[in-house]
Amino acid sequence: MVKAAERAKNPARSSVWLEKRATRSGGGPAGLDRDRIVAAAVRMLDEEGLAKLSMRKLATELGVTAMSLYWYVDTKDDIIEFAMDSVYGEFDLAAVDAARDWRDRMRVLAREYRKMLVRHPWMSPSAGQYLNIGPNAIAVGHKIHETVAETGLPLERRPSATSAVFQFVYGYGTIESRFGRRAAEAGMSQDEFYVDSVNAFRNDPEFTGRAEVLGEILDERTSHGNLSEIWDRDFVYALDVLIAGIEVMVAREAEGA
Amino acid sequence: MVKAAERAKNPARSSVWLEKRATRSGGGPAGLDRDRIVAAAVRMLDEEGLAKLSMRKLATELGVTAMSLYWYVDTKDDIIEFAMDSVYGEFDLAAVDAARDWRDRMRVLAREYRKMLVRHPWMSPSAGQYLNIGPNAIAVGHKIHETVAETGLPLERRPSATSAVFQFVYGYGTIESRFGRRAAEAGMSQDEFYVDSVNAFRNDPEFTGRAEVLGEILDERTSHGNLSEIWDRDFVYALDVLIAGIEVMVAREAEGA
DNA sequence: GAAACTCCTTGTACGGTGTACGAGGCCGGG
DNA sequence: CCCGGCCTCGTACACCGTACAAGGAGTTTC
Numbered sequence: 001m002v003k004a005a006e007r008a009k010n011p012a013r014s015s016v017w018l019e020k021r022a023t024r025s026g027g028g029p030a031g032l033d034r035d036r037i038v039a040a041a042v043r044m045l046d047e048e049g050l051a052k053l054s055m056r057k058l059a060t061e062l063g064v065t066a067m068s069l070y071w072y073v074d075t076k077d078d079i080i081e082f083a084m085d086s087v088y089g090e091f092d093l094a095a096v097d098a099a100r101d102w103r104d105r106m107r108v109l110a111r112e113y114r115k116m117l118v119r120h121p122w123m124s125p126s127a128g129q130y131l132n133i134g135p136n137a138i139a140v141g142h143k144i145h146e147t148v149a150e151t152g153l154p155l156e157r158r159p160s161a162t163s164a165v166f167q168f169v170y171g172y173g174t175i176e177s178r179f180g181r182r183a184a185e186a187g188m189s190q191d192e193f194y195v196d197s198v199n200a201f202r203n204d205p206e207f208t209g210r211a212e213v214l215g216e217i218l219d220e221r222t223s224h225g226n227l228s229e230i231w232d233r234d235f236v237y238a239l240d241v242l243i244a245g246i247e248v249m250v251a252r253e254a255e256g257a
Numbered sequence: 258m259v260k261a262a263e264r265a266k267n268p269a270r271s272s273v274w275l276e277k278r279a280t281r282s283g284g285g286p287a288g289l290d291r292d293r294i295v296a297a298a299v300r301m302l303d304e305e306g307l308a309k310l311s312m313r314k315l316a317t318e319l320g321v322t323a324m325s326l327y328w329y330v331d332t333k334d335d336i337i338e339f340a341m342d343s344v345y346g347e348f349d350l351a352a353v354d355a356a357r358d359w360r361d362r363m364r365v366l367a368r369e370y371r372k373m374l375v376r377h378p379w380m381s382p383s384a385g386q387y388l389n390i391g392p393n394a395i396a397v398g399h400k401i402h403e404t405v406a407e408t409g410l411p412l413e414r415r416p417s418a419t420s421a422v423f424q425f426v427y428g429y430g431t432i433e434s435r436f437g438r439r440a441a442e443a444g445m446s447q448d449e450f451y452v453d454s455v456n457a458f459r460n461d462p463e464f465t466g467r468a469e470v471l472g473e474i475l476d477e478r479t480s481h482g483n484l485s486e487i488w489d490r491d492f493v494y495a496l497d498v499l500i501a502g503i504e505v506m507v508a509r510e511a512e513g514a
Numbered sequence: 515g516a517a518a519c520t521c522c523t524t525g526t527a528c529g530g531t532g533t534a535c536g537a538g539g540c541c542g543g544g
Numbered sequence: 545c546c547c548g549g550c551c552t553c554g555t556a557c558a559c560c561g562t563a564c565a566a567g568g569a570g571t572t573t574c
Contacts, residue, residue, distance in 0.1 A: 017461075018461070128381060128385075128435065133458070141471065156478075156481065157494060158474060159478070159491050163428070163492075168420065168425045171425065175420075175424070200275065217416060224413065233417075235420075241418060241499070241506050244501070245503075245505070246498055248498075248505060249494075249498050
């Protein structure tokens, strides 16, 4: 049992996954259990967001006091790390294998990644804060590296290509999910919220003469389908840009060699 | 003066920049001032990180009590929003204009963006949480859109291309800066910390048979220069991938039309 | 000179947080 | 019967953001 106080002394090792601990599972009177705790945490995180999750509320949800949770977990952060890995488990890796070639495999991976981020808006901020080396996350990472290897890029170029593609997906999914969350908080549909935001922006005196280019684009978009179609269209196209880029680089490496 | 409690009722409008307030500036005995507060906040954020910044500590740093800050600012979040925009002011937009063509302009923008994220590791998590529509941020966004317009992509494709490039930069800078911060916290150089992490990972029983592909890459990298060179090399190459991708798409749009 | 008014700073207090610590309750085995 | 795990809980601490009201300092007005 590693206390939070001791953990703080060595932040480099600060991941649940780096200290093998027996998972304590619950023949206790409350029927508690690490899996049950994590599942409840995921549910609450999805509904209320990262900021609203507190140990006391999570415990109440489970019909227990806050301190009970600490029998199964060292720290609140641990719960979030477990929750993240459980969400990584939602990746449909079989669909990746079923795809025709590396291009489609990459598209499927990107699609799954994006879906995950949008479904669980707390993932983006959390992913930035933890090491993310749970079994499910590693399985996904493994599949990503396999797929990138198939492109034909030489070993030393693959990390770049991986970054280009999946950092993009991460960023895109982050923006998209944050937008969805804000709309929900404002009690509007995404489309209503979008129109609203654009107007607020346009009426801002600061806008005048400072972002006409952006204005053109805003106009163009409000006239084409609903927002979720736009999200999809932009995402697919950006992915095509990335894939086209990789193809070019593969060809260049081939002729350069 | 908008109280935090009232602000919470309408989260959609929750940005300092969306409510024009006279900036209260300080003939007071403490010589306080919004600029001084924001500058001190940036310094503390750089040194101690987002989590460690508290109103009481920031106030102490300025020789004042916590509540004094609330004369100049409604909320702690406001301070962070101001701090972010002040950091966006570090962008060297003149260097962008000085570049030869859109490719180089894009490279300069990406470089400046990355530099900003690495210099201020608290920016990445914060950028995800606020609207980011201060004057400096808008100026940068404006320049980005101008540059993307020069690629020759049609209007409706530009948001995709913008995402592809700058979400990548955001993700890359985020990872890089987080890595630097972790190394610093562990009291090591980045290179030491990298070797250390790789070893910890490799000795993990979970690793065996699960991430050989990753293992190859790790080997390749530890044998090529120091980490900061690798960061640079990977970044430049990924950017080339993106630029190549955009060129291909521009050509396709041209022949398709 | 006194009073009034504005600008700024402060002390105190409230409701929240994560979690350390120690006291117990339940339970199976000796 | 008692003992030693396993599990849960109550209490307490230090810290957080910030509401509220009191007050000091400086300037303006009579």
